[in-house]
Amino acid sequence: METNHNILEIKDLSVSYTVANVVTHVLEKVNLTVPKGKSIGLVGESGCGKTTTMRAILGVLPSNANIESGEILFDGTDVLKMPYNQLQEFRQTGAGLIFQDPSSALNPVISIKKQFLTSLKYAHKDKDYSSAQLYDKAIEALNAVSLADPDRIMNSFPFQLSGGMRQRVCIAMTLAGEKAILLADEPGTALDVTIQDQILRLIKDLVETLDLSVIMVTHSLGVIRQVTTEVNVMYAGSIVEGGDTHQVFEHPSHPYTIALMECLPKLTGTGISEGIPGRIPDYDNPPAGCRFYPRCTYALDRCQFEVPGKTIVEDDHWVACFAAEEGKVCPK
């Protein structure tokens, strides 16, 4: 086995939703690669398709979603073509999703214990654990996310827990499954900064100790810098820039990435940035060319009609932008 093989590879994934007979093209040829044991970042504004990408990986898209094209290769096998049993196995051991909204991810009328143990039972199906062993695993995971009194938590119902506790329960449930890839959809966004920090550190530790791979989905560049080695910047359903986290942060090349970075509040800066003018385009009628065109300050004429391809910026850093390709993008 090669040392640096990719555990997950998304190739040209396009997904659309049908809402009231209108088709919205939410993901447009998304490519994403997760090397084994690495954590990569997926960053972008809310609504740009990050959550859709995560759900597509596990085959849990809403019923009105259509996968139009693409492959999602896990260890070389296309998840999208897996028969039910194999897909179940992938969900049980391959990848686990940490949900964005902890208040809705737990069943309101079923005890934490039942939810936790059912999940674990299938995650460790091959290991033949007794229910006492599963319970111990759950307690261990709850301890790992620093929840006090895990026994009481196990016997609670979601409505008896605070938002932060619920989020940690969700994380613990996914962690205890010991899956190969962790899909963390904005973990800890709903929590205090200090707790969020703890959770990020925890995930980072896990990557190192358990050789986990992680896709860290976030809208926060700070989190990306702290946790990931590679980053992908997503805008309106396409990945516009990607590569080694350091390199991307050093030389942001896509106008969108540059604008995002300018939005970061700096401790030394004065005042608040102006933000990015405009908003994410309508997905039911996206611009024909680059989707960032209407908001782009560097836009060229051709950007309106043509979709830019990949341009190599540095050895491990690429961008999809005509202006960058022509060297017309210069960060301030």
Added chain:
Amino acid sequence: MLLFKSITRRLASSIVVLLGLTVVIFALMKAVPGDPARLALGPNAPEEVLEHYREVNHLNEPLPVQYFYWLSNAVQGDFGISSYTQRAVSQDIKDFAPATIELVIWAGIPPLFIALFLGVISAQHRNKWPDYLTRFLGYVFVATPTFVFAVLFVLIFGYWLPVMPTIGGRLSPQFAITPVTGLYILDALIGGQPAAAWDAFLHLLFPALALSLGKTMQEARITRSSMLQNAGKDYITMVTSQGVPRKIVNRQFLLKPSVIPTITVMGMDFASLFGNAFLVERIFNWPGLSSYGMNAILNKDSNAVIAVVLIIGMAFVGTSIVVDIVAMILDPRMRQARTR
């Protein structure tokens, strides 16, 4: 403990409501035009007899006083004499109640499970033929008044495809059942008469269907939409994404939250069976409390009407308490919720 406390509270407020109900219905029956003594004793009774009747029944007293006489008797289980059957109302009720109880149980409980089953099937086969069929029948059956069901059943199953005993009643004359519980099917089985039990079942089937079909399909529809709504929730996606098999997800994680909101509706439906039974019992000649009540209403037999309405009110309120308890058992949030 909380459960117990909230139930006692419900019971206490129900008693107030039921007392209010007796006042309303009492006032209503006293508004019946005509002389109650004359109604009770017939057109040929001499004046002295009428006066004696009025004296004994406190009919010369003011209305509130009459009410308290009535109430103090009613508390002891004495509802007076029915002017229609000329028997004690309490005795009539004892004789007629089992038939209605048997009918309501069969029209209320098995259809509930059928409704859940159909709702689940319909949701799982969304926009395929089982779903279309369930929804189509749902719309049509909900729009069909109970008495129309009853009449159509008599025509279709009584005459056209004669599977139903057209004379009505609870049992064909060649059978005799020793009453134990008053529920014929059960009694026949206890008495070791399977043929009689089958006959009783055939008598019961169509009234029970007429009574329950509309509600069943409506409950199926509610279950369906509740299931579909919940199927898209994050907590279902969560367990699915963990690799929990679809069957387990549906059975253990989807059904429960989807059924809870329909429980209340189902309880109300069950209770309203007592109302629709008025028509069904009449059309199928079912010798129950409701057809007794119906006759009492049409004959302005006030003692009987008040008693029947009160008993139905008690059954109604009792059902809603049971429903609350079931909902509390199923939904942990309600156990904790403050009772207002």
Added chain:
Amino acid sequence: MTPERKESMVRNWYKFSAGGASVVGLIIVLIIIILAIFAPLIAPYPEDAGAVVKFSESKLPPSSKHLMGTDTMGRDVFSRLLFSLKSTLLMGVLVLAISVPIGFIVGVLAGYYRDTWIETVLMRIVDIFLSVPALVLALAIAAIMEPNLRNSMIAITIMWWPWYARLTFGVVSSLRTENYITYAELTGAGLGHIIVKEFLPNTIDQILTKMTLDIGYVIIMGATLSFVGLGEQPPIPALGNMINDGVKFLPDMWWLTIFPAVTIILIVLGFNLVGDGVGNIFNVEGN
């Protein structure tokens, strides 16, 4: 019409017609309304709506001359059916037109004076009416009065307002503590103003949805009362009394029963489908 207004109407129509069934319902309802209004013109034998006897034509099965056959008096069932539609629709509309405002006002008062004796008294009264199946008390109320169409409407109205009182009470009592209500009070708005400007707009969606869904149920209850002889009296035709007449002649003269029965089902179905569509417009889940 302003473009915004037009756009919102288009959007509402889109929501209403999603699924298609509600459009079918609307068509049924419109046809019924037209038939009811023009019954005297459409009916082949308009005189048969009254106490006519035509022995030579009695007990005829459906034919091209009598689409739905004739009854024992020789009257054309189709003509009688057409004439019964008006009172059927009137029943649904009038009962709601009277009971909904009453229920709304009771509910608003109880909700506004939450946790006072006013709430206790009003809502207990509501509970009393809701403690027995509506049909039972409606039968009892109708029975003590002269049996006719108007009195059956009164009986049903008496049983119908409590539902709207409870619905309004639920919404209003939860709004009661909202800041904007307190603000309105502080700025000196009277109760009448608050009801019209704050409570009504917040309850109207649910009330309208329930109303359209309820028309069918009111019609069912009206037909039920008429079926047991507590509504419109013969010879005036009503769906309920026609079925009751027909039952005596089952199974031979099945047409006397089947056609009015199917008519009721169609009318109620039509209104229920429309009600679902209205619920979709307001995003209110009907039952």
